[in-house]
Every structure is written in structure tokens, then in C-alpha cells.
Amino acid sequence: GAVVSQHPSRVICKSGTSVKIECRSLDFQATTMFWYRQFPKKSLMLMATSNEGSKATYEQGVEKDKFLINHASLTLSTLTVTSAHPEDSSFYICSARGTSGRNGDTQYFGPGTRLTVL
């Protein structure tokens, strides 16, 4: 089946630093990747939709200058949390949508990245 990986799985950083999270589709090409954020015991909230080769579309209330998204290839999207603060601590999950066929209308989810900002 289609596999999506995320790296790192867990990161602890100091307040004010920037953190980059990678999301890769390992065995299929993903024209679209979605970034979600999940607070403890809450559901997944969509942050942005990332399309290969174009600017990401951010959901209302999500600061695009704080959460930088780059989708440079059909298998890689990155989320950079700039100048991280403790309130940015959360579980970040990406998902990838395939280009066609079996993978065309299914979102495959990565294992998530736990960010803790001290």
C-alpha cells in the first residue's frame, strides 16, 4: 500500500528556534499534501493544503508566515515552524493524495511529528 513518512517523529526545541518537518510519499507521487495539527485529545485540524510547484493554501486563522510550507517535488513537502513558541507545541500530521488511479482519491497519512517547544 501507499506509505507516507514523516521526519522527525519527535522534536524538542527552545523557544525562538525554527523547526522543519518533512513529509514524504515513499511509493507514489503526491500532487497534493495536507498538513494537520492535533492538540491533546482533540481532532485533527487542517492547517494548509500544499500543491506541488505552487503556493500552499492556508486555512483561516493559520499564519502563513509562521508555518512555511514548501512542496518542491511530487514526493516531498516540508512544514517549517518559524520562531517557535510553547503554544506551537502540538502533534503535526501530514497526508498525501496520489495523482491518479488507486491513489487518486485517497489520503494517506504519515505517522505524525510531536513538537515540544520549551
Next chain:
Amino acid sequence: KQEVTQIPAALSVPEGENLVLNCSFTDSAIYNLQWFRQDPGKGLTSLLLIQSSQREQTSGRLNASLDKSSGRSTLYIAASQPGDSATYLCAVKKYSGNTPLVFGKGTRLSVIA
């Protein structure tokens, strides 16, 4: 705006019991609906996907039904086991293509041995 509600928020049952998790959505114009499992601190595992034209899907001890016109779906788990303990999330997709999934808050299931 689509809203997805899951009831109950938490459920505790003894091992071996059959159980039903409920999901409702406000906009019945959906493309598909998906049930996921999430273990604590982990990502999502897709359990069942039901297209809007389908009424149900089955996988092992799991059966998901969809009544699109009334905006409801149920996930039936037969003969529950302690290993079924997890949070179960329901999500709907409005259109084919680039529209994202909209998630409910989940039902946290505990199966007691």
C-alpha cells in the same frame, strides 16, 4: 461549513462485547467517508472507506454503514478485544480531488479484559 460529530466521546466496554460508534455530518453532499483508528501519540490508520454510492463496507470484525441522506455513519465492532482500544475518528470528503478530509473529534474506546 461541514461539521462532523462523533458520539459518544468515550466508551468503555468489557471484552467480547459488540459495540457501535456513531458519526454524523451536517452536509450530506459528500464524496466519501472514512473511519480511522489512532493509537495514543501515533498517526492514523485507515480502517474503512465508504464511497457516497455505497451503503456499507466490511473488514474483518469491522462494519461501517453510511446513510448519506440523513448524514449518518456507524462503525460496528464485533467481539471487541483489548487490542481494539484506541481513538476512532470519522472523516468526510466533500469532493473528489483536492478537497481535504474533515474530521470529527473521535470516540475514545477502552476494551477491558
